[in-house]
Amino acid sequence: MKELTELRSIVDKYGENPEYILEALHDIQSRYRHVPEPALDIIAERMKVKKSRVFSLVSFYKALSFEPQGEKNIRVCMGTACHLKGASQVKEEIEAVLDVAAGETTADGRYSLHEVNCVGACSMAPVVIIGDSYEGQATRDRVRTLLDNDGSEEESR
Amino acid sequence: MTRLHLKDFWRYSKQQMEKRNEQRVLVCGGPGCLARGSQAVYEALLDASGRVGGTGTVVEHAAHMVGCHGLCDQGPLVIIEPQGTFYTHVNPEMAPRIYHETLRGGRVVEDFLYSSGTGRRIARYADIPFYQRQQKIALRNVGAVDPEDINDYVALGGYRAAAKALEDLSPEDVIGWVKDSQLRGRGGAGFPTGRKWEVCAQAPGENRYVIANGDEGDPGAFMDRTIMEGDPHSLLEGMMIGAYAVGASEGFIYVREEYPLAVERLKGAIGQAESLGLLGDDILGIPGFCFNLSVRRGGGAFVCGEATALINSLEGRLGEPRGSYVVPAVRGYNQQPTALNNVETFCVIPEIINKGPAWFAAIGSEASRGTKTFSLVGRAVHIGLIEVPMGMSLREIIYDVGGGIEDGRTFKAVQTGGPSGGCLSAEYLDLPVDFDALEEAGSMMGSGGLIVMDETTCMVDVARYFLSFLRDESCGQCVPCREGLFQLTAIFDRIVSGEGQESDLAAVEELAVAMQEGSLCGLGQSASNPVLSTLRHFRGEYTAHIREKCCPAGVCRALTAYVIDVERCRACGRCLEVCPPQCIAVSQGVYTIDREACTRCGACSAACPFAAISREGCVQ
Numbered sequence: 001m002k003e004l005t006e007l008r009s010i011v012d013k014y015g016e017n018p019e020y021i022l023e024a025l026h027d028i029q030s031r032y033r034h035v036p037e038p039a040l041d042i043i044a045e046r047m048k049v050k051k052s053r054v055f056s057l058v059s060f061y062k063a064l065s066f067e068p069q070g071e072k073n074i075r076v077c078m079g080t081a082c083h084l085k086g087a088s089q090v091k092e093e094i095e096a097v098l099d100v101a102a103g104e105t106t107a108d109g110r111y112s113l114h115e116v117n118c119v120g121a122c123s124m125a126p127v128v129i130i131g132d133s134y135e136g137q138a139t140r141d142r143v144r145t146l147l148d149n150d151g152s153e154e155e156s157r
Numbered sequence: 158m159t160r161l162h163l164k165d166f167w168r169y170s171k172q173q174m175e176k177r178n179e180q181r182v183l184v185c186g187g188p189g190c191l192a193r194g195s196q197a198v199y200e201a202l203l204d205a206s207g208r209v210g211g212t213g214t215v216v217e218h219a220a221h222m223v224g225c226h227g228l229c230d231q232g233p234l235v236i237i238e239p240q241g242t243f244y245t246h247v248n249p250e251m252a253p254r255i256y257h258e259t260l261r262g263g264r265v266v267e268d269f270l271y272s273s274g275t276g277r278r279i280a281r282y283a284d285i286p287f288y289q290r291q292q293k294i295a296l297r298n299v300g301a302v303d304p305e306d307i308n309d310y311v312a313l314g315g316y317r318a319a320a321k322a323l324e325d326l327s328p329e330d331v332i333g334w335v336k337d338s339q340l341r342g343r344g345g346a347g348f349p350t351g352r353k354w355e356v357c358a359q360a361p362g363e364n365r366y367v368i369a370n371g372d373e374g375d376p377g378a379f380m381d382r383t384i385m386e387g388d389p390h391s392l393l394e395g396m397m398i399g400a401y402a403v404g405a406s407e408g409f410i411y412v413r414e415e416y417p418l419a420v421e422r423l424k425g426a427i428g429q430a431e432s433l434g435l436l437g438d439d440i441l442g443i444p445g446f447c448f449n450l451s452v453r454r455g456g457g458a459f460v461c462g463e464a465t466a467l468i469n470s471l472e473g474r475l476g477e478p479r480g481s482y483v484v485p486a487v488r489g490y491n492q493q494p495t496a497l498n499n500v501e502t503f504c505v506i507p508e509i510i511n512k513g514p515a516w517f518a519a520i521g522s523e524a525s526r527g528t529k530t531f532s533l534v535g536r537a538v539h540i541g542l543i544e545v546p547m548g549m550s551l552r553e554i555i556y557d558v559g560g561g562i563e564d565g566r567t568f569k570a571v572q573t574g575g576p577s578g579g580c581l582s583a584e585y586l587d588l589p590v591d592f593d594a595l596e597e598a599g600s601m602m603g604s605g606g607l608i609v610m611d612e613t614t615c616m617v618d619v620a621r622y623f624l625s626f627l628r629d630e631s632c633g634q635c636v637p638c639r640e641g642l643f644q645l646t647a648i649f650d651r652i653v654s655g656e657g658q659e660s661d662l663a664a665v666e667e668l669a670v671a672m673q674e675g676s677l678c679g680l681g682q683s684a685s686n687p688v689l690s691t692l693r694h695f696r697g698e699y700t701a702h703i704r705e706k707c708c709p710a711g712v713c714r715a716l717t718a719y720v721i722d723v724e725r726c727r728a729c730g731r732c733l734e735v736c737p738p739q740c741i742a743v744s745q746g747v748y749t750i751d752r753e754a755c756t757r758c759g760a761c762s763a764a765c766p767f768a769a770i771s772r773e774g775c776v777q
Binding site: 017018022023026047056060064079080084086096116117119120121125 | 188189191192193229230373374375376377378379382414415416453454455456457458459470471472473474475476532534535536540541542572575606608610614619622623626629630632737758759760763764
């Protein structure tokens with residue numbers, strides 16, 4: 001119930017104009033780390049559009065997902081500059097450390113690993129973004145150390 | 158703040174310009190420098206001064222975190238004005254010396270200066286070869302202005318162009334000036350901006366709109382990000398002038414979701430401009446001139462950089478391109494005439510109004526006037542953001558500005574124009590970089606990504622990279638693009654895994670041409686450019702993959718092998734520890750890799766302290 005009320009209040013901010021579907025979905029995604037099913041009905045009703053249109057937007061845009069994302073997103077840049085400088089190897093290392101494939105979330109729900117097509121930080125290639133923190137000139141060793149420390153930091157807290 | 162009228166604005170502008178403190182400490186807050194800790198450098202400088210002058214002041218210098226200075230490989234960067242002293246690789250421990258010796262003592266700290274390839278120290282940034290050949294119009298304020306303070310923008314002459322346009326020029330005059338400047342759109346296709354605005358102004362419609370395309374999706378490009386984060390008011394001012402010219406009262410800045418800082422800075426800038434009466438209703442007290450501007454986030458879809466897809470996305474629909482038989486200038490957002498331009502295009506407009514169309518048209522080459530920003534990345538010595546006059550040759554850009562190829566390697570190709578562009582080989586190094594010359598050579602200007610490649614880059618792999626990028630990003634609406642990319646990727650997957658056939662290249666060419674002719678939007682029509690351009694300039698590399706089952710650059714996994722150089726190997730055993738399939742054998746102190754079991758992950762090579770393990774092409 002609480003979730004429904006909260007969802008409604010997020011959607012209500014944008015009024016009836018269906019132009020704001022994407023903005024509302026962005027807010028919902030960042031609040032819940034995914035778009036919960038009831039959100040589709042609430043948006044469809046409030047903005048007077050078919051539920052299928054809301055559904056199609058969630059499936060079309062990469063920033064939105066039906067599957068819950070991990071607490072932290074790890075984004076490996078696959079832009080051209082990063083590709084040339086070994087982004088695939090860095091990605092494979094993260095996949096090995098976390099035991100997930102790109103696009104998946106770890107079993108404990110802590111991390112989601114994503115390949116992204118250029119984050120516009122090409123001078124630091126290859127780039128990995130862990131949470132909000134940019135790691136430039138990433139190497140296999142560097143990402144392994146970062147991920148190992150990322151875990152211990154949080155456990156000691 | 159009260160909303161200004163035109164006559165108050167001129168007074169306010171003069172005040173800010175006179176008041177501006179010429180003594181400034183500028184700490185680069187571009188993404189590269191931030192990631193290397195420039196925020197801590199800024200704080201350390203304030204700490205060193207004891208924070209006596211209040212926040213934002215060091216001795217009598219105004220201290221600012223500013224946008225990207227461009228020379229990203231040397232960051233974090235600190236510049237001290239008015240001298241232009243340029244410190245590179247600055248860390249917080251260096252702050253006390255900068256404070257005591259330079260800011261208080263007026264002396265340059267030699268050790269912190271930029272060092273050229275020959276070891277010569279250069280004190281002023283204007284004397285560094287990377288900056289010497291540049292000319293900044295779109296980036297004129299980036300790195301100099303505090304992006305979060307409208308007063309600082311006004312102190313640099315900001316919004317004077319908008320005020321001048323409103324006071325002295327009719328909307329038709331503005332369009333005439335932009336036409337006379339011969340400015341062409343900086344987003345890629347290079348359509349004349351003035352003509353677009355004229356069509357928009359004259360098209361029938363109830364409302365008109367101005368939209369800035371900040372959905373910078375080309376991999377390897379970050380010009381627009383730098384402008385939006387480093388100088389948001391230039392974009393606002395350019396859009397305001399555009400709105401006046403075409404008669405729009407509403408506008409949008411569509412920013413890709415991956416740029417949250419740009420969204421924040423733009424929203425902040427819009428709020429400040431509104432409170433000063435530079436946006437909103439009755440701008441600068443002129444009754445009836447209203448321009449309301451808002452920022453919208455994209456959803457993480459490359460195709461939304463295409464104008465009509467962007468408009469669909471803005472309207473709350475799928476970001477799929479519309480048929481190109483009606484242009485947005487006639488029927489765009491909400492079916493109304495819409496002037497949709499790239500961020501960089503709008504940013505150039507205030508300078509054209511300030512300095513006149515003839516000034517702008519005198520810069521650049523015959524059919525491409527003015528300057529262009531590029532993100533120079535990949536294997537160049539200096540990587541970062543640059544702005545040079547159109548018509549400069551690729552050689553000058555890569556060697557004079559970029560300092561040549563890193564690690565003494567050899568230039569092999571430069572990729573321009575993102576996924577719609579192509580790769581040009583060494584014989585094109587003297588090509589002047591402008592819209593038409595690049596297109597004739599089989600590439601295109603695009604938004605300005607320049608990716609430099611050396612002999613360690615496999616061109617077949619690069620083409621395959623773009624194909625798989627585009628296959629993932631194709632909206633899927635039309636068959637030639639969707640299925641064409643799917644089939645091309647499948648063929649390329651075969652070629653790079655050593656199963657290519659002689660007939661593949663003909664099939665690739667046939668598919669590529671079908672996509673050019675049959676796709677709905679510009680992105681689909683140009684999607685085969687990376688394939689066609691690499692085939693044209695690097696055909697030998699394709700045949701090596703297909704006939705000899707060999708990757709000359711040593712990149713394609715299935716065709717290469719890791720080998721241990723026995724001369725260099727010290728038998729330390731580090732590689733044994735890291736090898737996931739445990740395929741390294743030791744016999745009497747000699748290490749060898751079992752090629753059958755090896756997965757070519759590269760872990761051993763990365764771990765080897767003696768650089769004894771390398772990847773070799775052409776081993777079969």
